[in-house]
Each structure stands twice: as C-alpha cells, then as structure tokens.
Amino acid sequence: xxxxxxxxxxxxxxxxxxxxxxxxxxxxxxxxxxxxxxxxxxxxxxxxxxxxxxxxxxxxxxxxxxxxxxxxxxxxxxxxxxxxxxxxxxxxxxxxxxxxxxxxxxxxxxxxxxxxxxxxxxxxxxxxxxxxxxxxxxxxxxxxxxxxxxxxxxxxxxxxxxxxxxxxxxxxxxxxxxxxxxxxxxxxxxx
Numbered sequence: 001x002x003x004x005x006x007x008x009x010x011x012x013x014x015x016x017x018x019x020x021x022x023x024x025x026x027x028x029x030x031x032x033x034x035x036x037x038x039x040x041x042x043x044x045x046x047x048x049x050x051x052x053x054x055x056x057x058x059x060x061x062x063x064x065x066x067x068x069x070x071x072x073x074x075x076x077x078x079x080x081x082x083x084x085x086x087x088x089x090x091x092x093x094x095x096x097x098x099x100x101x102x103x104x105x106x107x108x109x110x111x112x113x114x115x116x117x118x119x120x121x122x123x124x125x126x127x128x129x130x131x132x133x134x135x136x137x138x139x140x141x142x143x144x145x146x147x148x149x150x151x152x153x154x155x156x157x158x159x160x161x162x163x164x165x166x167x168x169x170x171x172x173x174x175x176x177x178x179x180x181x182x183x184x185x186x187x188x189x190x191x
Contacts, residue, residue, distance in 0.1 A: 001031075001032045001033065001079045001080070001186050001187075001190055002032065002033040002034070002035065002077070002078050002079055002080070003024070003027055003032055003033070003034050003035075003078060003079065003080035003081070003082060003118075003182065003186070004034070004035045004036075004037060004074045004075060004077075004078040004080070004081055004082070005020040005023065005024060005034065005035070005036050005037070005081075005082040005083075005084060006037045006039065006071065006075075006081070006082070006083055006084065006096075006099060007020055007036065007037065007038045007039060007040070007084045007085075008039050008083065008084060008085040008086075008092060008093045008095040008096025008097075008099060009038070009039070009040055009084070009085065009086050009093060009095070009124070010039075010040050010041075010093060010095060011040055011086075011162070012038050012040035012041065013038070013162070014040075014086070014124070014162050015086065015124035015157070015159050015160075015162060015163070015164065015165040016084045016085060016086050016122070016123075016124045017036065017038060017084075018124075018162075018163065018165050018166060019084060019122050019123075019124050019157050019165055019171075019175055020036055020082060020084045020122060021036065022157075022172055022175040022176065022179070023082060023120070023122065023175050023176075023178050023179040023182070024036070024179065025176075025179065026175075026176050026178075026179025026180050026182075026183060027080075027179050027182060027183050030180075030183040030187075032080075032183055032186060035074065035078075037071055037074060039071075039095040039096070039099065040095075042066060042067050042095070043066060044066045044067065044068055044095060044098040044099065044102075045063070045065075045066060045098060046094075046097065046098045046101055046102070047061075047098070047101035047102045047104075047105055049105070050062065051105075051109075053105055053106045053109040053110070054105075054109040057109060057110055058110075059072065059073070059076060059106060059110045059113060060072065060073075060106060061102050061105070061106055063102075068098070068099070068102050068103070071099060071103065072102075072103050072106050072107075072113075075103060075113070075114060076113045076114070078117065079117060079118065079186055079189075079190065080117060080118040080119065080120075080182055080186055081114065081117055081118075081119050081120075081141070081146070082119070082120045082121070082122060082182075083096065083099075083100075083119070083120075083121045083122070083137040083140070083141070084121070084122045084123070084124070085121075085122075085123055085124075085133055085137065086123070086124045086125070087123050087124070087125040087126070087128075087129045087130045087132075087133045087156075089129065090128065090129030090132045090133070091129065091132050091133050091136055092133045092136050092137060096137070097136075100136075100137070100140045104140060104143065104144065107144055112144060112145050113144075114144040114145070114146055115144065115145040115146070116145065116146070116147070116189075117144075117146045117147070118146065118147050118149055118182055118185050118186050118189065119141035119144070119146035119147065119148055119149070120141075120148065120149045120155065120178055120182055121134055121137035121138050121141065121155060122155045122156070122157070122175065122178070123137075123155065123156045123157070124156075124157055124159060124165055125156050125157070125158055126158070126159070126160040127158070130154065130156040131154060131156075134154055134155060134156065147185060147189070149178060149181045149182045149185055150178075150181060151174045151175070151177040151178035151181060152173070152174050152177045153170070153174045154174075155174065155175070155178055156171060156174075157171030157172060157174070157175060158171055
C-alpha cells in the first residue's frame with residue numbers, strides 16, 4: 001500500500017511538509033509506503049476548462065509544460081492521497097488550487113480516477129482561516145468519491161516560521177491520529 005502526500009506550499013520543506021511527514025511517520029510505522037510531492041517551484045498553472053482531457057481520455061491533462069501529469073499519475077497509482085496546504089488569506093494556495101482543478105477535470109474525464117481511494121487533508125496555519133482551506137480540500141476529495149479519514153480534531157497545525165508547527169503539541173498529536181486512522185482504513189479496504 002502507498003500514500004502520496006502533496007504539499008501545495010510554495011516553500012519547500014516548510015511547515016506543510018513537516019505536517020505531512022508527521023502523518024507519514026504513523027503510516028510508515030504500520031508498513032505503508034509514503035511519497036511526498038512538494039509543489040514548491042513547480043510553476044504549475046491553472047485549468048482553463050478546455051475539456052481536452054475529455055477528448056483524449058488518456059488520464060492526462062493536455063498541457064505538458066509543467067509537472068501536473070506526474071502528480072496525477074502518482075495520485076492514480078496511490079491507495080491514499082493526503083492534500084496539504086498552508087492557509088493564505090483563509091484558503092489554500094494557488095498551487096493547491098491548480099492541482100485540484102486540473103487533477104479533478106482529468107479524474108472526472110476518466111471515470112473518477114481517484115474513486116475508492118482513502119483521502120485526507122491537512123493545513124499549516126498561522127492563526128485563522130484553516131477551516132475554509134480544510135473545506136476546500138475536503139470538497140475535492142468528496143467530489144472524487146474518496147473515503148475521507150478523520151482525526152481527533154480539525155486537521156490543522158499552528159505555526160508561522162518553519163518548524164514552529166512542531167511546537168503545537170495538540171496539532172501534532174492530531175496528525176499522528178490521522179496517520180493511524182488512515183492506516184487502519186487502508187488495511188480494512190485492502191483486506
């Protein structure tokens with residue numbers, strides 16, 4: 001079994017990556033393979049609703065000028081997907097929105113590529129707005145017909161400067177619970 005985590009942060013190895021790695025540690029302790037994708041520096045662009053993916057039906061976006069098709073392929077191959085974003089102005093980053101829109105169109109065009117996968121969303125947040133970001137990512141996961149995993153609270157960890165999220169004991173514990181619950185559900189589905 002494998003879970004791919006996608007950090008929509010424009011900062012490589014920032015708080016969102018730390019949060020995803022915290023969830024990964026729990027998954028890995030239960031024998032589940034993980035892979036972190038960091039969108040930082042990838043210069044992805046948004047969907048233009050050209051519906052080219054509905055014509056080609058090749059599980060790819062028709063635009064080949066950025067790594068989006070690599071991300072979509074990794075999401076398709078994985079058993080579980082975790083979306084992660086810092087919270088900017090009470091929502092996800094533009095990078096994560098590009099992933100949601102383009103991967104979503106391709107998935108819909110190809111009989112919902114992510115259907116029956118296990119999904120989760122996590123946010124790194126300085127202070128407020130995380131619930132809206134959480135909703136945005138969860139709406140995508142629901143729309144993709146995935147099974148969402150809950151934790152012991154909303155999946156947010158507080159911190160601004162890199163590494164500061166590790167001081168949020170309650171948030172970090174919640175990420176561990178998310179990893180444990182995701183591992184449990186993956187094992188039940190794959191049994």
